[in-house]
Amino acid sequence: MQLSHKRRSPSAVDLTPLIDIIFQLVLFFMVSTQFVSSPGIEVDLPRSSADTILKERDDLKVWVRADGSIYLNESPISGAALREAMSEAAKRDPNTMIIIKADKSADHGSVVRVMDTARALGLSRLAIATEANTAAEDGAPD
Numbered sequence: 001m002q003l004s005h006k007r008r009s010p011s012a013v014d015l016t017p018l019i020d021i022i023f024q025l026v027l028f029f030m031v032s033t034q035f036v037s038s039p040g041i042e043v044d045l046p047r048s049s050a051d052t053i054l055k056e057r058d059d060l061k062v063w064v065r066a067d068g069s070i071y072l073n074e075s076p077i078s079g080a081a082l083r084e085a086m087s088e089a090a091k092r093d094p095n096t097m098i099i100i101k102a103d104k105s106a107d108h109g110s111v112v113r114v115m116d117t118a119r120a121l122g123l124s125r126l127a128i129a130t131e132a133n134t135a136a137e138d139g140a141p142d
Contacts, residue, residue, distance in 0.1 A: 060089055064102040064110050083117050090121045097125040 062082070063071040070077055072085055089096045098118045102111045115126055 058089070058093060059097045059099050060086065061099045061101060062114050064100065064106045064114060066103040066105045068107055068110050070110070070114065079113070079117075082114070083121070086118055086121050086123060090123050094122050095125060096123055097127060098123055099127045099129055101129040 061073055063074075065071070070079070070082060072082055077085070086098070098114075100111060100114055111128075118124075118126055
């Protein structure tokens with residue numbers, strides 16, 4: 001019995017499914033990545049080696065700039081308006097955290113006034129934001 005040997009044509013690899021899967025993976029990683037947005041307020045934070053604070057949605061972020069101006073959630077605000085905003089936050093949730101982002105050359109009194117205002121309204125969860133030390137700066141006080 002004689003078997004015929006047919007020559008097979010080389011099969012081509014279809015790259016379309018592979019490209020589709022790679023495209024879907026790229027889209028998945030782009031959508032699931034959190035983008036850190038930096039506020040437009042120029043503040044030079046002091047350095048610290050302490051751990052980071054967990055942020056919550058209802059936190060109030062107060063910036064104290066070197067020139068003494070105060071911002072609440074990226075909007076300029078007066079002392080009276082800041083007190084009113086903190087009062088409303090205290091009524092909503094007395095455990096609201098006040099995150100103070102003070103410039104390292106800001107007047108110490110301005111920072112203390114913000115802290116006193118918060119405490120007077122019953123907001124006792126206060127945090128002062130800092131930037132992490134780099135390896136070259138560890139152990140060197142500012």
